Amino acid sequence: MTKKTRSMMRKWARVAVPSVLLLGAAVVWLSPARAQTPSAAKAKTSSATAVQTSRTPQGQPDLDGVWSIAFLTPLQRDPEFRDKQFFTPEEAAAYLKKRSQEVDVDRRSASAEVDTAEAYNQSWYDRGTKLGRNMRTSLVIDPPDGRIPPMTPEAKRRFENAHAYFAAHPADGPEDRNLGERCLNFSQEGPPMLPGGYNNNYQIVQTPNYVAILAEMGNKARIIPLDGRPHLPQSVSQWNGDSRGHWEGKTLVVDTTNVRFNDKSHFGVNYDGLTDQNFRLTERFTRTAADTITYQATVNDPTVYTKPWTIEIVMSKSEDPLFEYACHEGNYGMFGILSGARADEKKAAEKGHN
Amino acid sequence: MRGNPRRLAGLVVAAGLFLCVTAAWAHHAFTAEFDSTQPIKLRGTVTKMEWINPHAWIHVDVKGDDGKVTNWMVECGTPNTLLRRGFTRDTVTPGMEIVVDGYRAKDGSSRANGRDVTFPDGRKLFLGSPGTGAPEDKPSPGGNEK
Numbered sequence: 001m002t003k004k005t006r007s008m009m010r011k012w013a014r015v016a017v018p019s020v021l022l023l024g025a026a027v028v029w030l031s032p033a034r035a036q037t038p039s040a041a042k043a044k045t046s047s048a049t050a051v052q053t054s055r056t057p058q059g060q061p062d063l064d065g066v067w068s069i070a071f072l073t074p075l076q077r078d079p080e081f082r083d084k085q086f087f088t089p090e091e092a093a094a095y096l097k098k099r100s101q102e103v104d105v106d107r108r109s110a111s112a113e114v115d116t117a118e119a120y121n122q123s124w125y126d127r128g129t130k131l132g133r134n135m136r137t138s139l140v141i142d143p144p145d146g147r148i149p150p151m152t153p154e155a156k157r158r159f160e161n162a163h164a165y166f167a168a169h170p171a172d173g174p175e176d177r178n179l180g181e182r183c184l185n186f187s188q189e190g191p192p193m194l195p196g197g198y199n200n201n202y203q204i205v206q207t208p209n210y211v212a213i214l215a216e217m218g219n220k221a222r223i224i225p226l227d228g229r230p231h232l233p234q235s236v237s238q239w240n241g242d243s244r245g246h247w248e249g250k251t252l253v254v255d256t257t258n259v260r261f262n263d264k265s266h267f268g269v270n271y272d273g274l275t276d277q278n279f280r281l282t283e284r285f286t287r288t289a290a291d292t293i294t295y296q297a298t299v300n301d302p303t304v305y306t307k308p309w310t311i312e313i314v315m316s317k318s319e320d321p322l323f324e325y326a327c328h329e330g331n332y333g334m335f336g337i338l339s340g341a342r343a344d345e346k347k348a349a350e351k352g353h354n
Numbered sequence: 355m356r357g358n359p360r361r362l363a364g365l366v367v368a369a370g371l372f373l374c375v376t377a378a379w380a381h382h383a384f385t386a387e388f389d390s391t392q393p394i395k396l397r398g399t400v401t402k403m404e405w406i407n408p409h410a411w412i413h414v415d416v417k418g419d420d421g422k423v424t425n426w427m428v429e430c431g432t433p434n435t436l437l438r439r440g441f442t443r444d445t446v447t448p449g450m451e452i453v454v455d456g457y458r459a460k461d462g463s464s465r466a467n468g469r470d471v472t473f474p475d476g477r478k479l480f481l482g483s484p485g486t487g488a489p490e491d492k493p494s495p496g497g498n499e500k
Contacts, residue, residue: 025401116385116390121430121480123431123457124432177383179485181383199435323437330406332429333408333429336386336387336459337383340459
């Protein structure tokens with residue numbers, strides 16, 4: 001090898017080696033297989049070091065304002081994605097297209113029953129037009145498969161009993177219907193707070209000793225004391241439970257217990273409507289950007305779910321006000337449900353007599 | 355089989371509804387209230403719009419084949435979504451002609467859900483892209499966090 005060749009080779013190496021290393025790093029970074037563990041992801045969103053957090057006059061991180069969770073990220077991960085926690089931009093674009101079509105009720109179903117349940121035109125719905133800004137494949141981030149854990153055998157039995165009762169008594173009275181139809185509680189309120197068909201907006205108001213969260217859907221404010229007072233006694237239960245909050249660094253941590261349990265409200269508050277006196281929820285609110293609160297909520301109910309499960313939702317700042325959702329005022333639908341059930345019974349009785 | 359793509363779309367929507375259980379059960383109310391075996395098409399004149407929650411109602415005078423006019427109540431969604439996009443109660447005014455494609459109330463009364471409400475020329479009543487109630491996804495000052 002000549003001196004010139006050796007020198008050329010050295011020059012080539014100086015360029016090529018870093019290039020290969022950079023290319024290798026880029027390949028790894030862009031690889032769809034790059035996944036984060038739930039705990040790493042949790043740590044990332046709750047540390048919030050990159051952004052200057054705005055503060056209230058008392059020096060608390062500022063959560064004040066109107067916030068939207070109208071995004072199309074599904075609650076549970078599509079099984080095809082398995083343990084994949086994040087989309088690449090290309091995957092997100094393709095999935096958004098698919099999701100947008102799924103939720104677009106102006107694409108009518110061939111099934112008359114599904115079509116009836118879709119109720120009205122797409123223009124009345126407000127599920128959002130984008131996926132959550134955190135690029136996650138599901139709201140559920142733990143367990144790692146993005147699916148809510150199975151129920152315990154006992155809870156499954158209770159759930160099936162509730163279903164059997166509902167099949168036999170769909171509408172003897174309003175108490176047989178779910179809490180949403182009764183204008184009592186909706187998934188957006190929870191807690192945990194989950195998006196629904198519309199009204200996916202909240203107003204958060206802070207004082208030194210309280211945080212209040214007004215959910216547009218349900219028009220109820222959850223009042224969260226920060227003064228360290230104990231929870232209500234076990235004998236007292238409430239539709240939204242009993243919440244207590246405190247600050248851990250930049251994160252508001254809210255602990256909720258005493259959620260009302262009702263065997264008949266099986267499609268009520270939470271995902272499957274099944275909660276009991278052992279339900280405990282831990283929520284974390286962190287202002288992770290000027291226009292973002294990252295919300296995480298862990299459901300713990302060992303008599304119902306075989307494992308705890310956690311969701312993460314990016315709340316996006318809105319410049320709109322909330323609009324009043326005075327559900328009780330005009331709930332003609334409940335009359336219609338009850339009279340519809342009476343009509344069904346009459347029809348069945350007449351058939352029986354023929 | 356004719357209509358296969360629509361059936362597939364139906365299955366996909368049904369799966370999507372199942373994945374959003376709480377929302378699906380909330381609108382299970384519509385199958386309890388309205389009869390999926392009694393689809394109905396109405397064409398008539400708006401007499402009033404109840405801009406209320408949880409569901410808005412459009413009242414429509416519909417002339418039957420016998421010339422008799424019946425006032426129908428048509429159930430819609432929450433006004434909040436439309437308010438956010440700039441529509442108001444005055445968007446639908448008495449005297450307007452509309453076409454309602456829906457399902458009859460089970461109890462036989464003159465009520466239907468407004469599964470698809472359009473002007474006679476086929477334009478949807480509340481034009482505008484769906485879901486525009488959500489705020490714009492602006493990039494955050496500190497850069498987009500992943």
